[in-house]
Amino acid sequence: MKIFRVLIAILFIWSLNACERPAEQILRPEYAMAIHGGAGVIKAELMSPEQDSLYRASLLEALKAGEKILITGGSSLDAVTAAITILEDNPLFNAGRGAVFNANGFIEHDASIMEGSDKNAGAVGAVRNIKNPILAARKVMETSPHVFLVREGAEQFAALQGLQIVDPSWFMVSRQREKYENTKSSQLEKEFPLGEKHGTVGAVALDKAGNLAAGTSTGGMHFKHQGRLGDSPVIGAGTWADNACCAVSATGHGEYFIRYGVAQDIASRMIYGGQSLKEAADEVVLQELVKLDAGGGIIAVDKDGNICMPFNTAGMFRASVRAREEPFVGLFASDSLQLE
């Protein structure tokens, strides 16, 4: 009789989780992590086999750096920071080195980070000389009484905190300079391949202690107005983490993501509306944002280790891993993961 009851309980738990994770995994994974490197016009036919390999290897490198921290019991905050720092340093992505130029021909970075345990957060906007903006966002969170610093105020704070300051030319790569010069001479809106118009990098993680964290970093929108902030540094729009619920990092047309408070909206749908992570994330990204013609995607992990990475564009640079599972790396819609 007791065995019968236990069996029913197991079947019940299995039925709750079947739609979002492999059937064999019933308990919360020890850790879970996902990263992204931007969403957009990312199509197989636009990439050489070498580019394809390079993007996959780069994403895997950042994911592994985060996972290494989680495996050994490190915090989700450290894992998110480590992965984003690597993506910022990698010139392939629109964040840190390799970021897009603004309409005035230079680079301004935005970044934010949030931890789920106490919803503490830090953000920097329109900063020009901080080598790793995500480290500055974290310093704002951990060592200042503030949450959000922009421009010189943020730059001076980062320097005082001992973060690496570089000459703005350090961020500029020839690929982005050419794109800037082309846009400037034609003054036309162009469709940029490889998701670089609104590219972003981000990471979310759940650690062994059950703490969630999220972070996002970007050079913003190609040819943007000087001083323009997108959703990446806006807590609630591009980044959100709450241990009661989920951690989210977004990438896409930032103006819409701010106006619809995308990251926070996904969490609110779960907390107040009782939706699952998958229901909430899919409804926001694949329905609400599509109605607005707002291209982009999000990565998210919930408190039970479920991972969702929906996007409404041709592709999204993304990768994820959970304890005792093989890492997944995807660029296109055709790269599918069982748990997606």
Next chain:
Amino acid sequence: MKIFRVLIAILFIWSLNACERPAEQILRPEYAMAIHGGAGVIKAELMSPEQDSLYRASLLEALKAGEKILITGGSSLDAVTAAITILEDNPLFNAGRGAVFNANGFIEHDASIMEGSDKNAGAVGAVRNIKNPILAARKVMETSPHVFLVREGAEQFAALQGLQIVDPSWFMVSRQREKYENTKSSQLEKEFPLGEKHGTVGAVALDKAGNLAAGTSTGGMHFKHQGRLGDSPVIGAGTWADNACCAVSATGHGEYFIRYGVAQDIASRMIYGGQSLKEAADEVVLQELVKLDAGGGIIAVDKDGNICMPFNTAGMFRASVRAREEPFVGLFASDSLQLE
């Protein structure tokens, strides 16, 4: 029999609304509007009768300017803009002229505006020479492809749009300069009277067409770090408007208001959680923020014209009016309004 049914229907509608508006008003008022001038240590014993009268008259002046637009069928966006512009120009409040000094001894303003019909929004942050930051936020919303501009980018944009640019000294009043000098010489955190530590101004309105709008403007936190943004320019934190739900403008310890996405959270509780405006606003301001020791308040109007103005501080400069009702003006907790 039919009359009996109609009576029951009327009684039912009355019962739904009784807790939030005077019993005699069953239908949505033609328009509704509320404004605030900051929350904080606002106590009768700290004010002279002359100061008391001056604050009340100033709030009434701003409210009346907004109401005048609503009466004649103007938009909630215009009403909110008009009221905030007046409060910015009034040196009594921490916004525009009369704003607090930052730790470097100058003034940086933040403002944002949002309309409920399409959730369009505009914001400026850390701007130093725009006479009316709320007008700049509105220009960003209406004439740029962006939502959020900061520092020189925002200042250059405002100048190009023909907005009035002033010398930074225009904003500086002796009261705030003295406070800055005192803090600088003592390097002590002080409790400032009259809600000036985190003061803000804001307005929310519902117009005859059923459109909601919200706006917020501030000089930020006294002695803040250069480049610090609070919740006022952050859509979702200090400002939110959605015709499906409500319009909210917040004032208080901005860092907490960002981390808890206060304005958007009130709307989410209504939309996904089925709470009334009063339930949602009271729970956030009087329970959640109190747990965090995050002082402040909000003003809100919902799509049915209900007005809520909860605050967890000693007082909040506030005023409200609805069609065919006398305007209400309050400074302290003891100033009570039947509908509050």
